[in-house]
Amino acid sequence: MSEPSSIVFVVDDDASIRDALKSLIRSVGLQVELFSSSHEFLQGERPDAPSCLVLDVRLRGKSGLDLQRELAEANIHIPIIFITGHGDIRMSVRAMKAGAVEFLTKPFGDQDLLDAIHEALDSDRARRQREAEAAMLRERLKSLTPREREVLPRVVSGLLNKQIAAELGTTEATVKVHRSQLMKKMSAESLPELVRMAEKLGIPGSKR
Amino acid sequence: MPLRDEAGNIVKWYGSVIDIEDRKRAEDELRRQKEIFQKIFEDIPMMISFMGQDGRLELVNPEWERTIGWTLEEIREQNLNLYTELFPDPQYRQMVRDVVAASTGESIDLKVRARDGRVIDVAAGLVRLSNGTSLGIGKDITEQRRTEAALQEAQADLARVTRMAAMGELAATIAHEVNQPLGAVVTNGSAAQRWLAGQPPNLEETREAIDRTVREANRASNVIARIRALLQKVPPHMERLDVNAIIREVLILAGNELLRGGVVVQTDLAPDAPAVLGDRVQLQQVILNLILNGINAMSTITNRPRELLIKSAKHPEGMLIQVHDSGVGVDPEQADHIFEPFFTTKREGIGMGLSVSRSIVEAHGGRLWFTAGSSQGAVFQFTMPKADASDERAV
Numbered sequence: 014m015s016e017p018s019s020i021v022f023v024v025d026d027d028a029s030i031r032d033a034l035k036s037l038i039r040s041v042g043l044q045v046e047l048f049s050s051s052h053e054f055l056q057g058e059r060p061d062a063p064s065c066l067v068l069d070v071r072l073r074g075k076s077g078l079d080l081q082r083e084l085a086e087a088n089i090h091i092p093i094i095f096i097t098g099h100g101d102i103r104m105s106v107r108a109m110k111a112g113a114v115e116f117l118t119k120p121f122g123d124q125d126l127l128d129a130i131h132e133a134l135d136s137d138r139a140r141r142q143r144e145a146e147a148a149m150l151r152e153r154l155k156s157l158t159p160r161e162r163e164v165l166p167r168v169v170s171g172l173l174n175k176q177i178a179a180e181l182g183t184t185e186a187t188v189k190v191h192r193s194q195l196m197k198k199m200s201a202e203s204l205p206e207l208v209r210m211a212e213k214l215g216i217p218g219s220k221r
Numbered sequence: 222m223p224l225r226d227e228a229g230n231i232v233k234w235y236g237s238v239i240d241i242e243d244r245k246r247a248e249d250e251l252r253r254q255k256e257i258f259q260k261i262f263e264d265i266p267m268m269i270s271f272m273g274q275d276g277r278l279e280l281v282n283p284e285w286e287r288t289i290g291w292t293l294e295e296i297r298e299q300n301l302n303l304y305t306e307l308f309p310d311p312q313y314r315q316m317v318r319d320v321v322a323a324s325t326g327e328s329i330d331l332k333v334r335a336r337d338g339r340v341i342d343v344a345a346g347l348v349r350l351s352n353g354t355s356l357g358i359g360k361d362i363t364e365q366r367r368t369e370a371a372l373q374e375a376q377a378d379l380a381r382v383t384r385m386a387a388m389g390e391l392a393a394t395i396a397h398e399v400n401q402p403l404g405a406v407v408t409n410g411s412a413a414q415r416w417l418a419g420q421p422p423n424l425e426e427t428r429e430a431i432d433r434t435v436r437e438a439n440r441a442s443n444v445i446a447r448i449r450a451l452l453q454k455v456p457p458h459m460e461r462l463d464v465n466a467i468i469r470e471v472l473i474l475a476g477n478e479l480l481r482g483g484v485v486v487q488t489d490l491a492p493d494a495p496a497v498l499g500d501r502v503q504l505q506q507v508i509l510n511l512i513l514n515g516i517n518a519m520s521t522i523t524n525r526p527r528e529l530l531i532k533s534a535k536h537p538e539g540m541l542i543q544v545h546d547s548g549v550g551v552d553p554e555q556a557d558h559i560f561e562p563f564f565t566t567k568r569e570g571i572g573m574g575l576s577v578s579r580s581i582v583e584a585h586g587g588r589l590w591f592t593a594g595s596s597q598g599a600v601f602q603f604t605m606p607k608a609d610a611s612d613e614r615a616v
Contacts, residue, residue: 027401027405029401029402029405029433029436029437029440030401030404030405030408032405032409032433033404033405033408033409033412033430033433033437034408036408036409036412036416036426036429036430036433037408037409037411037412037415039426040412040415040416040419040423040426041415071397096404098396098397098400098401098404099396099397099400119400119401119403119404119407120400120403120404120406120407120408121404121407122407122411123407123408123411123412123414123415126408
């Protein structure tokens, strides 16, 4: 695959922690980018690649939890691994509820962090793939004619060509043509595949 | 009725009536005053005593006898020297004699030994009467004193609790300050292991990670050292000290930091410096704090040498110790705050160094202040009072 290489963002206001994390993460061959504040991270450019965020809870200015909320509000779905100097349970519950991958208390084991990073990158990679696929499907859906778009939900809900023809007030032969056209345009090799695509696109009738 | 008689008789009669009325009124008044005195003397719970011109006790009231335990009769019969009984300490006794002799009316707190051996606190006042004798009035305030002492202790307890609460906050700060470098130590250590385990091992990265580990471990231990110094309640051990010798000791202690900071040190120490009176460890701490601050102030300097000059000089108060640096100097806006606790410009500092240093110096009777350097940097300096000849222990 020609996927761009993964990248780990680190936001911590302590330079020595940043440097240490950079070295550790680089040692397993991952790319690292450092930021000293939430603000800096939000300003900075994020390359279009699988990524995750290692975030200190306690930051000067905007806290890590604030940043988590803002990213969610901005619809930026980067997986977050929190690190903190104090194991505050309430804080960690809040972070985990808001979707954090992991909440590590300093000093943490290197393997724990690297495992969390790998898990986060995997999940981001999967999310990216899902999103890319959905985007692709949406493109294909756009290429259908209005008539084909009427036929699609009926096909995926399991109606026979005859039934569809009756519903739409047309002939079975015409429905057959629409059906093969939309299968081709959606690049679906089989009916089950088309059903799965329709599910991903949220087309009604696809869920029985 | 008498008015109707002859004029001479009437006048006489009339005058005689007035005479009797007057005398009666005077007698009444006298009786009343006597009664007032009697009441005060016998019933008011104050110790009252009369002393002759020679200071000997002539009359005491029942409250006096009850409180002290001796009656006047017993004293007379046993021919007791009352002063020796009540004031066993000769020096204190003489002081009391002087007070009685002066009888100025000022109030004075006395410690009096009662017959049963208890020491009683008495608030007393003595006044001289016109015939040269003295009147003393006193009150037993032993109980009151005890209450006051208890109250004071309670207040001290409260202060201690308050301090503990502040300590709690401080502890949280410490936890954070120590945890940060510890976290960095662990992570750097792990990174070093991983770089080393690579095929082939990356020695350059390993070395850098180890360097950082050492630096962070030192940072953690410095935080702890500072806290420990801060919390130490050990009473200072005052002795005669040679400031120059202490400066040399501290320079050895600070050797690593100086080297790491790329700082060149010069010293200009006064020959035949007089000994100062102080606590060795605390004085070391002050000088070390100032040196570390100086190193820190020069850490970002790249366009000129990082120079630290330590000077000692004789001073009217004793000795003057100066630490000159060629660093960034003190921001005038922050000048008012740099001696406040928890004020810091360093990201790894907790802002106690200068605050603690100043308290130490002031506790020694010296002063600590700073001035701007002649061309750049800052001069932190403090005085230490010189030791008297009576301060024992040679340096």
